[in-house]
Amino acid sequence: MNDEQRSLLLELSSRFSPPQGVKLSYGTAGFRADASLLESTVYRVGILAALRSLKTGAVTGLMITASHNQISDNGVKVADPSGGMLTQHWEPFADSIANAPDSSSLVQLIEAFVKKENILLDGKDVAEVLLGRDTRPSGSSLLEAAKQGVASIARATAVDMGVVTTPQLHWMVRAKNKCMEASEPNYYAQLSGSFRCLLELVPQGSLTSSTDDKLVVDGSDGVGGEKLETLKSMLNDTTIEVRNSGNGVLNDGVGADYVQKEKVVPRGFDTADVGLRCASLDGDADRLVYFFLEPNNTRIQLVDGDKIMALFALFIQEQLSVLNKNEDLTVSRSHQARIGVVQTAYANGASTQYLKHLGLEVVFTPTGVKHLHEKAAEFDIGIYFEANGHGTILFSETYISCLEDMNNDLQSTSRGSERHKAASRLLSVGKLINQAVGDALSGLLLVEAILKHFGWSIHRWNELYHDLPSRQLKVKVADRYAVVTANAETVVVKPLGLQEVIDAEIAKYNHGRCFIRPSGTEDVVRVYAEANTQESADALANSVAKLVEQILGSSSA
Numbered sequence: 347m348n349d350e351q352r353s354l355l356l357e358l359s360s361r362f363s364p365p366q367g368v369k370l371s372y373g374t375a376g377f378r379a380d381a382s383l384l385e386s387t388v389y390r391v392g393i394l395a396a397l398r399s400l401k402t403g404a405v406t407g408l409m410i411t412a413s414h415n416q417i418s419d420n421g422v423k424v425a426d427p428s429g430g431m432l433t434q435h436w437e438p439f440a441d442s443i444a445n446a447p448d449s450s451s452l453v454q455l456i457e458a459f460v461k462k463e464n465i466l467l468d469g470k471d472v473a474e475v476l477l478g479r480d481t482r483p484s485g486s487s488l489l490e491a492a493k494q495g496v497a498s499i500a501r502a503t504a505v506d507m508g509v510v511t512t513p514q515l516h517w518m519v520r521a522k523n524k525c526m527e528a529s530e531p532n533y534y535a536q537l538s539g540s541f542r543c544l545l546e547l548v549p550q551g552s553l554t555s556s557t558d559d560k561l562v563v564d565g566s567d568g569v570g571g572e573k574l575e576t577l578k579s580m581l582n583d584t585t586i587e588v589r590n591s592g593n594g595v596l597n598d599g600v601g602a603d604y605v606q607k608e609k610v611v612p613r614g615f616d617t618a619d620v621g622l623r624c625a626s627l628d629g630d631a632d633r634l635v636y637f638f639l640e641p642n643n644t645r646i647q648l649v650d651g652d653k654i655m656a657l658f659a660l661f662i663q664e665q666l667s668v669l670n671k672n673e674d675l676t677v678s679r680s681h682q683a684r685i686g687v688v689q690t691a692y693a694n695g696a697s698t699q700y701l702k703h704l705g706l707e708v709v710f711t712p713t714g715v716k717h718l719h720e721k722a723a724e725f726d727i728g729i730y731f732e733a734n735g736h737g738t739i740l741f742s743e744t745y746i747s748c749l750e751d752m753n754n755d756l757q758s759t760s761r762g763s764e765r766h767k768a769a770s771r772l773l774s775v776g777k778l779i780n781q782a783v784g785d786a787l788s789g790l791l792l793v794e795a796i797l798k799h800f801g802w803s804i805h806r807w808n809e810l811y812h813d814l815p816s817r818q819l820k821v822k823v824a825d826r827y828a829v830v831t832a833n834a835e836t837v838v839v840k841p842l843g844l845q846e847v848i849d850a851e852i853a854k855y856n857h858g859r860c861f862i863r864p865s866g867t868e869d870v871v872r873v874y875a876e877a878n879t880q881e882s883a884d885a886l887a888n889s890v891a892k893l894v895e896q897i898l899g900s901s902s903a
């Protein structure tokens with residue numbers, strides 16, 4: 347590092363002092379905290395995003411959001427050049443610079459890291475970071491801090507993409523690095539174009555009734571509602587009604603996280619909506635769940651990420667079986683896609699059973715898209731979903747080019763045949779569904795297209811399988827990191843003896859399943875329980891929560 351670069355870093359970083367007595371961790375999805383604590387963190391992540399761009403010779407992204415957290419929180423995460431999450435082996439560096447006590451220790455850490463990673467700060471390479479933020483009021487000042495962070499690395503440029511959904515920013519990073527047009531209008535054009543293709547290929551006779559046509563969407567009073575309005579106008583769609591699109595308080599009694607965890611009707615919905623197909627986005631629109639209201643009840647029937655995954659898997663399987671029909675086996679061998687589904691321990695046990703029953707390979711990873719995405723990318727077609735509605739379908743580049751070849755062949759030999767349509771549908775899915783990260787808007791359009799394809803109502807879809815009763819609780823403890831887990835978070839290895847007492851509780855219930863883990867986005871330990879009745883699931887979750895509190899001590903202790 348030359349003197350000029352060192353003094354630039356020292357000068358700019360001295361303007362952003364880290365908060366006292368706070369330990370920051372990159373966590374499940376970047377740094378999150380009360381927004382007032384985050385200026386120096388966002389500044390330092392700006393430096394990191396610029397270094398990552400220099401290291402890879404490609405564009406990176408920086409997103410300012412705290413997703414489903416309360417409005418006073420904020421957060422920051424980095425998009426890697428692929429459009430996916432920051433490579434995990436840079437997370438320790440993120441943690442160490444975020445917690446550096448002053449400018450000189452920060453600069454020392456950076457110097458050591460660029461040396462280790464062989465990043466040429468004095469070379470000719472340039473860096474580019476796309477910046478995005480959600481609608482939180484703290485977003486604009488944090489964005490300024492991010493810009494200063496990028497500007498602290500000579501020859502690094504920040505490009506402000508404005509208020510965007512998290513998946514839009516990831517999509518833009520990916521597109522830019524593939525030398526494609528990467529603006530917001532390009533994003534809408536790709537989604538609406540591929541959605542229209544899927545609708546044109548809906549089999550005749552699959553028409554749904556006009557009540558099944560209507561969809562009401564809860565935008566969580568975040569960025570997603572407003573973006574969906576734009577998408578809707580591009581589609582000339584009159585069947586989608588958007589509510590909670592920014593006039594109320596973000597994530598307050600609304601949104602995908604609230605609806606999925608509490609299983610109650612979100613603000614802005616009432617008895618007039620009974621039976622209608624409804625959906626909820628989260629605060630930064632990377633999660634999607636569906637639901638419908640039951641008559642005379644404040645509770646809802648939740649159609650969660652697991653069931654979205656089941657619907658996607660069924661559709662993909664159907665297209666693959668049509669495509670491979672009557673194919674000469676020796677020729678088709680190269681066309682047979684290896685399809686896999688990826689879940690976490692939060693997936694409802696009934697969904698796992700259903701997917702296995704479809705003959706699919708089911709794999710489990712720890713919580714967090716960074717883990718699921720990586721696993722799904724090992725398949726030709728990898729479908730991943732968290733129960734909370736974050737997920738997508740990944741198509742390998744090799745399989746996409748194979749599909750393109752097949753589609754071209756079929757276009758000339760049997761245009762309009764069932765096999766040709768199946769190939770075209772799969773190619774459209776690959777364009778519609780975000781290949782960088784889970785995306786509520788593209789997921790929503792795919793669900794809508796598939797329901798039309800099958801001619802299904804939300805009720806018919808919900809009947810694919812019946813969820814096992816479950817309960818999720820949060821426990822505030824003195825130090826959540828005292829809990830260490832293994833086996834995709836299903837077993838507690840620390841503190842010693844805790845797993846044994848949890849096992850003893852589970853043994854008291856029919857079909858009981860329960861696990862705990864420290865949250866990576868909130869200062870809590872999460873408890874998840876499943877059993878054959880709701881009362882049992884509640885009782886199991888409650889008793890394990892009490893044990894956790896006893897053993898780990900409450901937060902004020």
Ligand SMILES: CC(=O)N[C@H]1[C@@H](OP(=O)(O)O)O[C@H](CO)[C@@H](O)[C@@H]1O
Pocket residue numbers: 374375413692713714715732734736864865866867868872
């Ligand atoms: C149980 C649960 O829903 N956990 C969520 C939540 O992570 P935690 O580490 O559990 O706080 O936020 C993550 C980011 O949105 C999401 O990936 C994850 O699934």
Ligand SMILES: [Mg+2]
Pocket residue numbers: 413414628629630631632633
């Ligand atoms: Mg989110």
